[in-house]
Amino acid sequence: MKWKVKSFSELTTNELYELLKARVDVFVVEQDCPYPELDNYDQEAMHYFLKINEEIAANVRILPAGSKFENVSIGRVLVTGKFRGNGYAKQLMQKAIAYSVEQWHAPTIQIQGQEYLKKFYTELGFRQVSASYMEDGIPHIDMIWEQN
Incomplete structure (x- = not known):
């Protein structure tokens, strides 16, 4: 079990492929939600991921402040089916x-x-700051975490 954090340019070709495949498998195929997964934010993101036995088990994308939002943002949070629970x-x-x-x-x-x-996010310290809205056919909410 290995936790890794890498910038886009530090990812190997295989790691990039594995991360993108995991995201497509979960967000597009599993959730039956066709949407533009490749959105031109990966290049400026930090990619935090867990590999178990050379397989992607979990992944998240961290974007710097001023890229997608005014604040630092975390997105594309996933655990692949095999490793859930x-x-x-x-x-x-x-x-x-x-x-x-x-x-x-x-x-x-x-x-x-x-x-x-x-x-789940509330238990991590996030609080809801928007009404529910639809994004790519799935109800979403905006949430904020603030340092104490």
């Missing part, structure tokens, strides 16, 4: 928050979460 999503988010604070000194972190995950 082991607490990796919580560990991944905790690591992404810590990275954002320690490396980028982020006082505030923004997410666009799928509405059904509100409780």
Whole structure:
């Protein structure tokens, strides 16, 4: 089990392929949601991921402030089907928050979460700051985490 964090340019070709495949498998195929997965933000993101036995188990994308949003943002949060139920999503988010604070000194972190995950994100310290809205056919909410 290996946690890794890399910029786009540090990713190997195989790692990039594996990360994009995992995202398409979960967000496009599994959730039956055709949307533009490749959105030109990966190049400026930090990619935090977990590999178990050379397979992508979990992945998140951290974007710097001023890229997609005014604040640092975390998105594309996933755990692949084979590895769900082991607490990796919580560990991944905790690591992404810590990275954002320690490396980028982020006082505030923004997410666009799928509405059904509100409780999960709330338990990590996020609070809802928008009404529910549809994005790519799935109900979402905007949430903010603020450093105490």
